[in-house]
Structures are given as structure tokens and as C-alpha cells.
Amino acid sequence: MNRNRIPPELRERVRQQAGERCGYCLSRQEYVWGTLEVEHIVPLSAGGVDAEENLWLACRPCNSHKSSQTEAMDPETGQGVPLFNPRTQVWREHFAWSEDGAQIIGLTAIGRATVVALRLNDTRLVAIRRRWVEVGWHPL
Numbered sequence: 001m002n003r004n005r006i007p008p009e010l011r012e013r014v015r016q017q018a019g020e021r022c023g024y025c026l027s028r029q030e031y032v033w034g035t036l037e038v039e040h041i042v043p044l045s046a047g048g049v050d051a052e053e054n055l056w057l058a059c060r061p062c063n064s065h066k067s068s069q070t071e072a073m074d075p076e077t078g079q080g081v082p083l084f085n086p087r088t089q090v091w092r093e094h095f096a097w098s099e100d101g102a103q104i105i106g107l108t109a110i111g112r113a114t115v116v117a118l119r120l121n122d123t124r125l126v127a128i129r130r131r132w133v134e135v136g137w138h139p140l
């Protein structure tokens with residue numbers, strides 16, 4: 001992936017559109033060490049382009065687990081479904097926070113498949129979210 005192909009103005013616009021949050025796990029830029037990455041919703045390797053409509057913001061763990069995937073298996077039905085598209089789909093329609101705020105629950109086939117594929121409830125991430133809940137940073 002050649003990051004330099006995306007002009008700085010476009011990167012900044014995508015950051016603003018995404019509200020400085022990861023489109024998948026909703027981690028806020030102000031809570032993570034690394035800079036949230038401008039990611040290709042449809043990866044370049046799968047024919048995606050550098051256009052605004054194919055770009056969103058993702059944290060390093062989500063982006064690296066997503067990698068070149070465009071679809072994944074819904075663990076409930078075994079069916080392959082597209083991954084969640086943070087630009088065109090609404091997070092709350094596909095996901096919810098667990099009662100303690102630490103885990104992401106997939107509400108739909110797309111949500112469930114994305115939770116598994118992007119490892120949104122990785123043990124370390126859940127532990128960090130528990131801390132965020134304790135200090136009142138999450139979920140907001």
C-alpha cells in the first residue's frame with residue numbers, strides 16, 4: 001500500500017468525516033498511541049481505489065486484521081457476507097456494546113462476521129476498554 005498516493009487534504013477530510021475514530025471499533029484518536037490510519041474500505045489488492053468514497057479511518061489493530069479481506073463468515077449461519085462498511089453503513093445498526101461496555105456485539109450477519117474477522121473483542125482490547133469504562137471515557 002502506497003500511503004503517499006493519497007493527498008494530505010483528502011486524508012484530513014476523511015479524518016474529519018470519520019470523527020477521528022476508528023470506523024470499526026470506534027476507538028478515538030485521543031485514546032490511542034498510534035495515529036489512526038486512512039484505510040481502503042475495499043483494499044487496493046481487491047480492486048479498491050484511492051477515491052474518497054473508498055477511504056475511512058481505522059486503528060492499527062482493526063486495519064491489520066482486516067488486511068485484504070472484503071468479506072468474512074457469519075459465525076451464526078456459516079454464510080460469507082461483506083465486511084461492515086463504515087462509510088455507507090451505520091455502526092449502531094450492525095453492532096452494540098455489551099452491557100459492561102467492553103465488548104462489541106454483532107447484531108447482524110455483517111456485524112457478527114466483522115467482529116470475528118477484525119478481532120474486535122481481542123483480549124487486550126477488551127482489557128483496555130474496561131479501563132476506559134472505569135474512567136468514564138467509554139462508551140460515548
Ligand SMILES: [Zn+2]
Pocket residue numbers: 022023024025026027058059060061062063
Ligand atoms: Zn479499530
